[in-house]
Amino acid sequence: MKIPNKIALTLSRVIFLILASTTVLFAQTSPLQKGQQALDEERFEDAIAIFTSYLETNPSSKEAYSLRGEAKNALANFYGAVGDYNSAIEIDSTYAEAYVNRADAKFNLGDDYGALEDYNKAIELDPENPEAYSGRGFANYNLGDLGSANFDFSRAIELDPKDADKYFNRAVVRAELDEYIAAIDDYSMSIKLDPNDADVYSYRGVAYYNIGNIREAMKDYDKAISLDDTDPVKFENRALARGSQEDYAGAVEDFTKSIELFEEDPETYNLRGVAYYHLKEHDKAIADYNRAIELDPENPVYYDNRGLSKAELENYKGAEEDYTTSIELYPNDPETYVQRGLARIKQGKNNEGCLDLNTAIELGAEGMEETLQTYCK
Numbered sequence: 001m002k003i004p005n006k007i008a009l010t011l012s013r014v015i016f017l018i019l020a021s022t023t024v025l026f027a028q029t030s031p032l033q034k035g036q037q038a039l040d041e042e043r044f045e046d047a048i049a050i051f052t053s054y055l056e057t058n059p060s061s062k063e064a065y066s067l068r069g070e071a072k073n074a075l076a077n078f079y080g081a082v083g084d085y086n087s088a089i090e091i092d093s094t095y096a097e098a099y100v101n102r103a104d105a106k107f108n109l110g111d112d113y114g115a116l117e118d119y120n121k122a123i124e125l126d127p128e129n130p131e132a133y134s135g136r137g138f139a140n141y142n143l144g145d146l147g148s149a150n151f152d153f154s155r156a157i158e159l160d161p162k163d164a165d166k167y168f169n170r171a172v173v174r175a176e177l178d179e180y181i182a183a184i185d186d187y188s189m190s191i192k193l194d195p196n197d198a199d200v201y202s203y204r205g206v207a208y209y210n211i212g213n214i215r216e217a218m219k220d221y222d223k224a225i226s227l228d229d230t231d232p233v234k235f236e237n238r239a240l241a242r243g244s245q246e247d248y249a250g251a252v253e254d255f256t257k258s259i260e261l262f263e264e265d266p267e268t269y270n271l272r273g274v275a276y277y278h279l280k281e282h283d284k285a286i287a288d289y290n291r292a293i294e295l296d297p298e299n300p301v302y303y304d305n306r307g308l309s310k311a312e313l314e315n316y317k318g319a320e321e322d323y324t325t326s327i328e329l330y331p332n333d334p335e336t337y338v339q340r341g342l343a344r345i346k347q348g349k350n351n352e353g354c355l356d357l358n359t360a361i362e363l364g365a366e367g368m369e370e371t372l373q374t375y376c377k
Contacts, residue, residue, distance in 0.1 A: 150173045300333070354372070
């Protein structure tokens with residue numbers, strides 16, 4: 001289990017904690033053994049039927065309830081899973097595994113505080129259970145307690161040092177704590193244990209990007225894409241790295257591939273528009289900003305960027321309109337007032353333009369003296 005994939009330098013995707021198969025020793029012909037086999041083969045409906053039949057004559061079997069809960073959890077029937085784990089715990093209030101499993105189901109329901117309570121109880125009962133620490137790490141991560149999440153994933157690694165996902169999870173937390181070198185070390189260990197996980201290369205690439213090591217970032221993005229060329233985020237990450245090296249044509253190529261894979265992300269259109277801007281292909285940039293605005297009309301940055309390209313095409317009236325919309329959405333950005341002021345001055349609206357430039361200064365814009373002397377004597 002891993003923290004959700006996704007950083008295009010911002011990362012998030014919903015995950016479900018699918019329980020690791022619970023290993024219980026049964027007699028050779030036990031119905032529980034048949035149910036366990038069905039679980040192992042991912043025949044979850046069959047497993048539920050087997051455990052349900054068994055419970056009709058063995059209503060005190062905590063293992064049957066727990067295993068049926070596992071099958072329900074795998075089918076995303078999280079409320080049903082919680083009910084079965086409740087029954088297992090009623091039979092044996094010291095059943096640590098049931099607390100872990102119930103916590104996982106609660107986590108999947110979005111009940112992070114309830115999950116945290118159950119993970120704590122499981123750890124109290126079985127302080128050597130690595131999955132309890134991992135699960136608690138997820139809950140703490142979701143609750144924004146990165147320090148505790150880091151502790152929990154570290155403890156999970158101590159107890160189970162051969163699990164690649166545990167290093168990955170701690171690396172994500174460390175990266176969010178801006179501990180990029182430590183994060184890279186953990187991603188590297190995860191890769192050592194599982195060299196074919198495309199996501200880990202992509203995440204490590206982001207960490208390298210954040211410390212300015214674009215060369216290593218590009219290597220990781222290339223490797224990630226070679227392992228998985230269906231993920232738009234991986235192409236977007238590589239595009240950002242290319243853009244940082246002023247390879248705007250390469251960035252456009254990767255942003256285009258990202259858009260082919262997922263056409264509904266406004267930020268990707270915006271970023272490709274920025275690359276087109278640097279290539280001085282302003283009509284294409286404006287087309288991308290138009291699409292970004294269609295998908296997210298409340299983002300002032302998209303209007304700012306479109307205004308810049310319009311100004312480059314000497315469409316100062318259109319630029320002024322975009323800057324005005326941006327200011328309506330976010331009235332505290334001094335740079336937008338600067339740009340609108342210059343667009344107004346280009347149209348001969350010096351008084352209005354100079355008012356904007358002075359507003360920009362009031363909001364903290366610096367280096368405006370020469371511009372004011374030129375246009376606002």
